[in-house]
Amino acid sequence: MGLSYCVHATAEVAAGAEIGSGTQIWNEAQVRAGARIGRDCILGKGAYVEGDVVVGDRVKLHTRVSVFAGARIGDGVFVGPHSILLNDRRPRAITPDGRLKRDADWTVSGVTVGQGAAIGGGCTILPGVTIGRHAMVGAGSVVTRDVPDHGLVYGNPARLVAYVCECGERLLPDWSCAACGRGHEPQGVLP
């Protein structure tokens, strides 16, 4: 019986990874044992997903995205090219006495990304950060703090500049969207 998902000949999907049906895994991508990828996802060229990562359905991980252990990615999330989701708050190769650190010598602090959120290209998301549902992170940002649902952030460090609709347009002061007409409950104080 054939696979229910597509893997390019140059991609590496570990035997212990779970991949949902309809998912496409492109050239040179790597999915390690223990990772769980949902249905109808696209992993672009060179995308890297470590073990202990959970990815929802209909997620796009673009070219050369790196998702490190502990990350939890909701349904419908977009991660732009070359963005990185980190997981070690205090990275050191060695312990204070000079020994090479092993898994037991550091704590995993994975990134959480809510349903429908989008992360532009070339972003760095620091360990332990939570990005809210339908939030948007501008390209090239370094996200050091949590992002609220529907929040639009950018810069280094990324700052909240507006709130955006599910469709991606900025919300008006009454929390409606001029582009698609959708209304929203207030999410916070408009910056």
Ligand SMILES: [Zn+2]
């Ligand atoms: Zn809208």
